[in-house]
Amino acid sequence: xxxxxxxxxxxxxxxxxxxxxxxxxxxxxxxxxxxxxxxxxxxxxxxxxxxxxxxxxxxxxxxxxxxxxxxxxxxxxxxxxxxxxxxxxxxxxxxxxxxxxxxxxxxxxxxxxxxxxxxxxxxxxxxxxxxxxxxxxxxxxxxxxxxxxxxxxxxxxxxxxxxxxxxxxxxxxxxxxxxxxxxxxxxxxxxxxxxxxxxxxxxxxxxxxxxxxxxxxx
Amino acid sequence: xxxxxxxxxxxxxxxxxxxxxxxxxxxxxxxxxxxxxxxxxxxxxxxxxxxxxxxxxxxxxxxxxxxxxxxxxxxxxxxxxxxxxxxxxxxxxxxxxxxxxxxxxxxxxxxxxxxxxxxxxxxxxxxxxxxxxxxxxxxxxxxxxxxxxxxxxxxxxxxxxxxxxxxxxxxxxxxxxxxxxxxxxxxxxxxxxxxxxxxxxxxxxxxxxxxxxxxxxx
Numbered sequence: 001x002x003x004x005x006x007x008x009x010x011x012x013x014x015x016x017x018x019x020x021x022x023x024x025x026x027x028x029x030x031x032x033x034x035x036x037x038x039x040x041x042x043x044x045x046x047x048x049x050x051x052x053x054x055x056x057x058x059x060x061x062x063x064x065x066x067x068x069x070x071x072x073x074x075x076x077x078x079x080x081x082x083x084x085x086x087x088x089x090x091x092x093x094x095x096x097x098x099x100x101x102x103x104x105x106x107x108x109x110x111x112x113x114x115x116x117x118x119x120x121x122x123x124x125x126x127x128x129x130x131x132x133x134x135x136x137x138x139x140x141x142x143x144x145x146x147x148x149x150x151x152x153x154x155x156x157x158x159x160x161x162x163x164x165x166x167x168x169x170x171x172x173x174x175x176x177x178x179x180x181x182x183x184x185x186x187x188x189x190x191x192x193x194x195x196x197x198x199x200x201x202x203x204x205x206x207x208x209x210x211x212x213x214x215x216x217x218x
Numbered sequence: 219x220x221x222x223x224x225x226x227x228x229x230x231x232x233x234x235x236x237x238x239x240x241x242x243x244x245x246x247x248x249x250x251x252x253x254x255x256x257x258x259x260x261x262x263x264x265x266x267x268x269x270x271x272x273x274x275x276x277x278x279x280x281x282x283x284x285x286x287x288x289x290x291x292x293x294x295x296x297x298x299x300x301x302x303x304x305x306x307x308x309x310x311x312x313x314x315x316x317x318x319x320x321x322x323x324x325x326x327x328x329x330x331x332x333x334x335x336x337x338x339x340x341x342x343x344x345x346x347x348x349x350x351x352x353x354x355x356x357x358x359x360x361x362x363x364x365x366x367x368x369x370x371x372x373x374x375x376x377x378x379x380x381x382x383x384x385x386x387x388x389x390x391x392x393x394x395x396x397x398x399x400x401x402x403x404x405x406x407x408x409x410x411x412x413x414x415x416x417x418x419x420x421x422x423x424x425x426x427x428x429x430x431x432x433x434x435x436x
Binding site (some may be wrong): 073138185 | 270280282286287288295298310311314322325329330335342345349352356363364370434
């Protein structure tokens with residue numbers, strides 16, 4: 001596997017966790033989202049991924065290696081092609097629960113605080129750093145608060161978001177918490193979220209995927 | 219099936235298309251996102267979905283009817299429990315392609331122009347209507363432009379995003395185009411996107427799911 005990503009990109013972080021949980025070796029190809037206005041906008045990278053976003057994955061062992069994009073699509077691919085250990089439970093209702101948490105992060109929180117959006121707030125809308133941080137915190141606290149409410153009332157929650165083994169939901173939740181910490185998000189009303197975060201970070205698969213442990217970390 | 223949604227919510231629109239493509243009958247329960255500050259914030263609705271977002275689906279025919287949230291998680295559930303006609307192709311690489319397009323819409327475009335975000339721009343950041351429309355257009359044109367580039371270079375694209383039958387990708391793409399039209403997005407460089415939009419809207423499943431054809435349309 002060949003993973004194009006950036007150490008601080010939480011979408012890349014999700015895929016790193018999934019690859020580690022699956023025990024799959026992979027080459028890390030750093031795409032610096034900051035340097036020179038962003039390497040993701042280079043012609044070379046755009047040829048791979050017209051969206052100019054990370055991550056992108058190439059399964060070099062496949063018969064016809066294709067470029068896969070979108071972190072959740074990539075993780076579903078990994079789960080379908082390397083089923084052990086599973087990142088989704090077998091029952092459709094349970095799968096919807098796990099995917100629902102994953103997508104609460106990927107569709108409702110993360111898109112609002114990624115780099116390109118913060119840049120638009122700053123450059124086009126002239127929002128200062130305090131305003132940008134308040135925006136970032138607002139969506140993190142609202143979104144993670146909603147996930148806390150879902151976790152608090154559901155009997156399927158265990159050591160992790162679903163039962164006692166990590167799933168796609170945990171792959172998404174933990175990177176989002178790392179982001180939220182960077183803007184001093186208030187986690188005091190989120191005991192389940194925090195407990196699951198601790199349980200995940202105690203696992204090598206999560207710890208090794210953390211931004212600080214990547215070769216391109218600055 | 220019981221679908222909690224709002225006529226203009228493009229995430230609800232996606233699920234309506236999927237239910238129609240599957241030929242599944244469903245009861246529509248309107249949740250007015252605008253009236254009285256938004257019915258999604260009522261205690262009653264929050265009990266169903268703590269995220270206070272639409273859509274939510276209850277499969278009343280299931281053994282233990284659960285509330286399912288997040289449009290893409292719901293559509294995957296429908297595809298798993300009612301496999302005909304399939305909304306995802308059988309091959310994992312092709313599934314990743316279809317999911318990639320769906321998630322480009324659901325993770326990179328739609329979250330930036332839904333109602334709660336436009337409200338934050340207006341109320342907290344004091345961005346005027348022109349500024350909000352420019353923001354909306356920016357993310358639509360950038361995101362749909364990237365999807366156009368993906369569609370233009372891929373041989374798997376047919377009458378629809380993948381081959382000659384609608385998939386999850388089309389369920390997401392068409393509602394986003396409806397949104398983009400509302401802010402006069404420039405589609406002139408998107409021939410594939412527009413061709414697929416026309417092909418979809420010619421189908422009853424898509425036409426019947428359109429916002430204007432919902433009972434709560436105003």
